[in-house]
Amino acid sequence: KKMKKSMNFYAPISLLVLGLAFGLFSCHTDTPEGEPCYEEPNPLYFAITDLSFNNLSPTKEDSYYDLDYVHIIMHDGKKVEDLKYVYAGQQFDTFFSANKGYIFVSDFLGDIASSEEQSCKHIPNENTINYMNRPFYLHLSIDDIDTLMWKQDGLYHNGQKAPVDKKTPFIIRKKAD
Structure with a gap:
């Protein structure tokens, strides 16, 4: 019974941590080669x-x-x-x-x-x-x-x-x- 309780507790926490990690890494996008670092025109x-x-x-x-x-x-x-x-x-x-x-x-x-x-x-x-x-x-x-x-x-x-x-x-x- 004790094992079932800890699994019920740690499974959602593990999924939350995993989701945050994937979320953070998916936000990082590499700039395509040769693309300028600025986004707005530099007149x-x-x-x-x-x-x-x-x-x-x-x-x-x-x-x-x-x-x-x-x-x-x-x-x-x-x-x-x-x-x-x-x-x-x-x-x-x-x-x-x-x-x-x-x-x-x-x-x-x-x-x-x-x-x-x-x-x-x-x-x-x-x-x-x-x-x-x-x-x-x-x-x-x-x-x-x-x-x-x-x-x-x-x-x-x-x-x-x-x-x-x-x-x-x-x-x-x-x-x-």
């Missing part, structure tokens, strides 16, 4: 400034460039469809003159910039493989096209590394007339 931001780092688009109406025209074409002819402009004050500290106005943002460019360090298996994503170390072209106007390139150590503008700070987006410096 790339850049501002267009003069040589003194003053934003050339303080307002949409008072912009040095037609913000609706600005676009990027990759080396293979692909247009960056998600390039948009946003007011910098929503993302960055407006204490810096580069942040006083509109900046550009793209999840697609951010995906290229998500290098192998951000990949769970240290394998670059498809956009990084296709577009890193290859030129892409920033069309500011019909006559003003700059060459950009994403390399392992950052964004390059016309062959020079684009300045960046924790409190600013990447800076594309232009001579304003």
Whole structure:
């Protein structure tokens, strides 16, 4: 009789422990090889400034460039469809003159910039493989096209590394007339 009582007591406890163990282990899912470790897009931001780092688009109406025209074409002819402009004050500290106005943002460019360090298996994503170390072209106007390139150590503008700070987006410096 004593054996039956202990079995009636320990059987449900054993099943409970077993169920918890299976439950915990089934929650763990491995990230597929090559999948980035982040789940949300990691956008790339850049501002267009003069040589003194003053934003050339303080307002949409008072912009040095037609913000609706600005676009990027990759080396293979692909247009960056998600390039948009946003007011910098929503993302960055407006204490810096580069942040006083509109900046550009793209999840697609951010995906290229998500290098192998951000990949769970240290394998670059498809956009990084296709577009890193290859030129892409920033069309500011019909006559003003700059060459950009994403390399392992950052964004390059016309062959020079684009300045960046924790409190600013990447800076594309232009001579304003």
